Each structure stands twice: as structure tokens, then as C-alpha cells.
Amino acid sequence: MEISIADQIALDDALVAPADRLKIGKCNLRLSSDVTSKEATLQVVYDVLKLTPFYKAFQVTADAPEIYMQEFWASAYVHNRSVRFKMNNKKHILGLDQFRDILQICPKVGNKKFEEPPLEKEILAFLASLGHSGDIRKITDVNVNKLHQPWRSFAAIINKCLSGKPSYDSLRLSQAQILWGMYNKKNVDYAYLLWEDFIFQIENKNTKKGNAMYYPRFTKLVVNFVMDKDLHPQKKQRNEDTQLYGAILPTELTNEDIRISESYKEYHAIASGKIPPKTKGSKKKADTDTTTKLKPPTVPKEKKEKTSGKGKQ
16 A cells, blocks of 8 residues: 555654754765776776775665655764664664675775774875875865875865765865875775764764765665665866876786776876876867867958048048
């Protein structure tokens, strides 16, 4: 028997009152398995990310009823490093192991122990070594837009996919540690880094400015996980004409297929200074100049001469 709209509204209101509901913004970016880019450096970044153990976290998503997402954030709290919440008025507990399964990140690489990522001081030195063009005394001083390519694109995708923040924004410590682990090919527990960040958001949800929901995509994943039991950034890249090059991607992060690709060859030529980086501004200017040169001159129509009584033309 199908439930009526009025009855469904009454059931939803019983779970979370309309006045207590949060605004759901745009979901975190989800990368498709066949994502491509016409920009050579960004294509190389996509290809390298596919080789990382946390790439699955960029892809997984789920559809879930909005009211259950609302109920999750209305009821969620942290107890003994686990998240406790209600779903359809039933109590549930979510731990790191379940979160790891949701994100499809393998627990260990080669059965080796996880390596602890460095803390803020060492992370700042690491980001400075990647060519951050501004002074950074604390993690909030980091501006993704000031990193040299390709690290700028790596950090932007990590930011947008895993935290839902704007692509070119400051990095949180956990996102910077993910970048560190990838760069150094360390056996880092990436799921734990995301889990710690997720717990932080829940612990601080009542102090958040604005009435918007955290982590829409991750919430969908959690909700869908419980229910199963029972792209491209739209924001355009800013300051495209000011991209900084000069950092060379370590070959250890690539494979032979990447290195023989046209995208990698073009990126390497730009990064090594053999050819200048392409910018949209210069492309538009070139197109305009070409159009102007090819456009035939306009021949004005002849006007009939008018004479007055005084003989003036």
C-alpha cells in the first residue's frame, strides 16, 4: 500500500522538525572512473591519482532520503571515538572499520604497519618545499592557489572531493597529510585521516556558522550503509594566468603508460621551462587577432551628394 504525501510529511516531521533541519548545499565532488581533461597537467594529476590507495574515496557515492540525512546530523554525537546516531528512530553506531569499508580504502598495503604522518610543523615545511609562494606559519595560512603545479591541482582535488570545500582554499591538516603520504609513497592510514576529520565536524557541529550541512556526500554514504543493512569542480579555476610551474612530478608516482602519454610530455615540457604554460587569456587574444586578420575589410556604401542652394556639398 502506497503512503500518501500527507502521511509521509507527518512521518518526516516526527523524525526531524522542519525548524531543526539543515540546508543541504552542493555535494562533494565525485570523480568518474573515466574522468579526462583537455589541460595536460590536470590530466596527469588524474592519472596519478588513479594509482593511489585512496582514489576510491573520490568515486563512491550513494542516494539516500534527505530526511535520514537530516536525522543523522540532528542526532549524531561522538562517544569513545565512534559516531552514534539515529536512523528512522533506530540507534546505530559507526566506527572506523565501517567507515573504511564505506570509502573502499584498503586497510593496509602489503600487510605493513601504517606510518604516522608528520604534525603541523613538518607539514608546513613540506608544503613550503612544494613551492608555496606565500609565508606559512600555521596551517590556516596555506593557500592552495599559491602552490606550484601539479601540487596545486592535487591539493585542490583532495580539498573538493574529500572535504567539500572550495577547490582553491586553505588545506586542513588531514588533507595536507594525505598529500604528504601520496608524495612520499608512505603507507598512511588515509581512512583514519578522513575519519578524524569527520569526527571533528560532528563534535563541532553546534558551533558551526550558518545553517548548512557538513559533508553531504559522506553523509549519504553513511546513511546508505545503514539502510543497506536494514566532475569536475563546477567552480572555475581562479587566477588561471598566474599558475606557478617549476615543480617536477617524481617519476616514482607515475607508471610507463603515464610517462609515454601526450599529456605527460606536454606537462613535463611546461614544468621544465621548455614551453610556456597555456592560459585562457592568451588563447582568447590569439583567436581575436586571427579573426581580425582574416576578416575582409568593409566597403562603405556610396552616399548620394546633396547640394544646397548655396552650392555646398
